[in-house]
Amino acid sequence: MATTVRHTAALALAHALSAAERGLPVFPLSPTKLPALRSPHRGRPEPVLCRGECGLPGHGVYDATTDPQAVRALFVAAPWATGYGIACGRPPYNLIGIDLDISGYEPAEGTTPDSVAALQQLAFEHLFTLPETVTVLTPSGGRHIWLSGPPNVVVPNSAGRLAPGIDVRGAGGYLVGPGSVTARGAYRLAGGTAELRPAPCPRALLRLLAPPAHHGHPRPGRPSRQGEGLVHFVLAAHEGQRNTRLFWAACRAYEHGFGDALAETLVEAALHTGLTEQEARATIASASRLTRGR
Template identity: 75%
Template structure:
C-alpha cells in the first residue's frame, strides 16, 4: 500500500478530528513524523521567531488546534499527510508523553529503567493511554497540572526514556509512517490519559539550573571527552546526548564549537555535527519537535 494513498490521508484526517473533538490540539504530519506543512518563512535569511502571528500555516506545533474547521483547512493544505501530531502541554489536558525506546538490538531496557525509577521514587504509572510504536517501543500518555511546564528531554531520566512536554508533540493514534502504524496497546482503547504521579512530575520538572553566560563550566570538558571517545556507529548518538546535557545545563551555545570540533575528529562532517547539535538545542528548549503515536479510525480514548 502506498503511504500517500487517498484512504490513508482520509483516515489521518478522521483520526485528527476525533482527537480534536476530545480537546487534543492537532497538526498534520508527513510519513516521516514531521509537520507536513512547510514554514512560510523558509526563504527568509534571518532567524525566524514567528509562532503563527503572521496568520499563515506552517509553524509546526504552533498550528495545533481543536477547531474542526481549522483542522480540515490544515489537512486540505497538506493532502500528503499520513498522520497527525498532538501538541503536548496545552490545555485542557496538558499532555505529557513518556517515550520508552527499543534499542537497536530489540531490547526494552527503558521499560526496566522506568520500573527502577518508580521503585526508587515511590510512584506507580496508573492505567492510561499507551501506544505501541512500529519499532515495538511504547508511548505512555499522562496529564499535567495547569501552570506546570514540563520540558522536552532525551534520555535525561534514564537511557532510552524521552519526554515530550511543552513545545513537543506526540504522533496520534492511527498515524501511518514510513516505519509502520502507531497503535493503541491492548486494553487502552477505553482509557483516558491519567494524571502524572507527583513524584514523577517532580523528576520531569527539575529546578532551573544556573546559566553560564560566558565560557563554559569545567565539566563541559567531560562532555567533549565523551564525544571524542565515540566509535563508528555511536558518533552521532554520543554527540546528541552530550549536546542535550550541555543545553539542559545552560551552556550549550558556549560548548557548541568544542563539541563540533570533537565530533569532526571522530569522523562526522562539520555539517552533520552542527545539525545534530541544533536538533539537541530545539529539543531541550521546548521549541517544536518530537514524535509519538496510536490507532483506531474515528475513535479516541
C-alpha cells in the first residue's frame, strides 16, 4: 500500500512539473481535490487574510507556481498529494475552465447530457463556436474545457450561473490537472487534445463569463475601507467555504454596526465566488437576524 501511495505521489509530481514547464502554475492536491497543504494560520482566533504574503506554503491556489524547484518543494511538504491543481486567471494563458458536470445524470440512449446540451444551446443563441482546445475527462464522466482569456478581463468563478451543471473556474479558482488521482478516480486528457494549447475564449462566450459590473453597487475587491478585510475574506473562499465565510463576515459587519451598509458589497463578493444572489442574500439575512437577536 505504501509503495502504491509513493508511486501515485511521484506520478502527481511528474505531471505537475510537466504542466509547469508549459507555463501553467501548479500546486499539490489531496485525494479530496482540496489543497494538500493546510494553512499555516490555522487555529488563529480571527481569520488571517493572507494570500501567501507570509512566505509560508499552505495558501491553496496562491501557492501555485511554475518554478520547478518551488513545485518540488511543495510536493516534498505534502508527500500525501495524489494530484495537482492548476491556477486559473494567471499569465501566460489566463486560464478559464468550463466544467461540464454530468454526475448523477444518466442520459437516455442517443441523447446529450444536460450540461453539454446547455452549452450547445448557449453557443447557438449567442453565435459562438467552441474551438478545439485542451479537454480533461473527469472521473464522474464530466469534462473540463480549457480556454485562454485576455489579460485585461477578470473572469469570476461561478457555479450554475450560465446553466445548470456548468461551473466556471476563473480568477482565484483552479482546475484539477490531468494525471491527478482522486478518491473518485483519475483525471485524463481527452483523445487528440494532449498536444493542444488552451484556445482563445470566443468573445461572445467571454461576455457571458465576465458580465459588466452592476451599476450602483460597489465593486467587489474595491470596497470602502470599513469592512474591506471582510469582503476580501469572502472573495478568498473556495468551494465548500463560501456560505460559511459569507455568514461569518456578515455577522462581524452587523456586530460592528455597518452590516446594512456593507450588505450589497458582500452580495457582489459572494456572486464572484459562485454563490447565487438568492443564496447570498439569504445568508446575509440570517446573519442579520442572529446578531440583532443577541
